[in-house]
Each structure stands twice: as structure tokens, then as C-alpha cells.
Amino acid sequence: MTLPKDYRPNEGERYMSPEQLEYFRGALLKWREELQRDSAETLHHMQEETPNESDLTDRATQETDRTIELRTRERERKLIFKINQALERLDNGTYGFCEETGVPIGVARLEARPIATLCVEAQERHERLEKTHREE
Numbered sequence: 015m016t017l018p019k020d021y022r023p024n025e026g027e028r029y030m031s032p033e034q035l036e037y038f039r040g041a042l043l044k045w046r047e048e049l050q051r052d053s054a055e056t057l058h059h060m061q062e063e064t065p066n067e068s069d070l071t072d073r074a075t076q077e078t079d080r081t082i083e084l085r086t087r088e089r090e091r092k093l094i095f096k097i098n099q100a101l102e103r104l105d106n107g108t109y110g111f112c113e114e115t116g117v118p119i120g121v122a123r124l125e126a127r128p129i130a131t132l133c134v135e136a137q138e139r140h141e142r143l144e145k146t147h148r149e150e
Contacts, residue, residue: 015032015033015036017033017036017037017040021033021037022037022125023037023038023121023124023125024121025120025121025122029110029118029121030109030110030111030118034110034121035104035109038100038104038109038110038124038128039101039104041128042097042100042101042104042128042129043101045097045128046094046097046098046101049090049093049094049097050094052087052090053087053090053091056083056087093129096129097128097129099129099131100128100129103131110124112131112132112133112136113131113132113136114132114133114136115133115135115136117133118133119131119132119133119134120133120134
């Protein structure tokens with residue numbers, strides 16, 4: 015299915031219609047592609063770097079930069095995994111519905127976070143429980 019370039023899902027249409035599903039599939043695939051491209055560029059950049067800086071300060075700065083970059087890439091790797099899970103949910107018909115309650119997550123929430131698996135209420139409950147366990 016080809017969507018019009020200006021298509022945006024809205025609350026007035028049938029929830030998880032073929033158009034909405036295609037819209038979110040395209041958004042997820044584009045996001046994953048961008049993350050993979052960034053990761054490949056980082057790998058290429060890190061391979062080209064010369065690791066032997068003579069100045070200790072320069073070497074420390076370079077190591078700090080590499081550490082930050084590797085942490086960022088690790089977060090992005092985890093994000094790619096979540097994107098792949100969202101694409102699987104699109105394929106099996108569960109995308110857009112809360113994993114805990116089965117209610118619609120909502121178009122606005124999915125636009126803000128296309129990998130969301132919980133509705134707002136379930137997410138808030140989950141965060142409260144997390145906070146309670148951390149404080150104990």
C-alpha cells in the first residue's frame with residue numbers, strides 16, 4: 015500500500031486501519047535504517063582513528079569520546095531490537111494494543127514513541143512500581 019506523502023494517522027479513523035499500520039511500519043523501518051547507518055558510520059570512524067596519541071590529555075579525551083560513543087551505540091542497538099519487536103507486532107496484529115490490558119495505546123502515544131507496548135495508564139503503573147522497588 016502506498017500512502018499519500020502528507021498522510022498522518024488521526025483519532026477519527028478506524029484504529030490500526032491498514033493505513034495506520036502502513037504508516038507506523040514505514041516510520042519504524044526508517045528509524046531502524048537511520049540507527050543502523052549511524053552505527054556503521056561510527057564503526058568506520060573508530061577503525062580509522064589513530065589510537066596512539068602522544069599527549070596524555072589528548073589520549074584521555076579520545077578514550078572518553080570512544081566510551082561515550084560506544085554507550086550511545088549500545089543504547090541504539092537495544093533500540094533496534096525494540097523496533098524489530100514492534101515490527102513483529104505489526105505482522106502478528108498486536109501492534110498498537112497494550113500488552114497488559116489489551117486496550118488501544120493511542121495514535122498520539124505511538125507517534126511520540128512507535129515502540130510503545132503499554133498504554134499510558136499501564137506505563138504509569140509500571141513506573142510507580144519501579145520507583146517503589148528502587149526506594150526500598
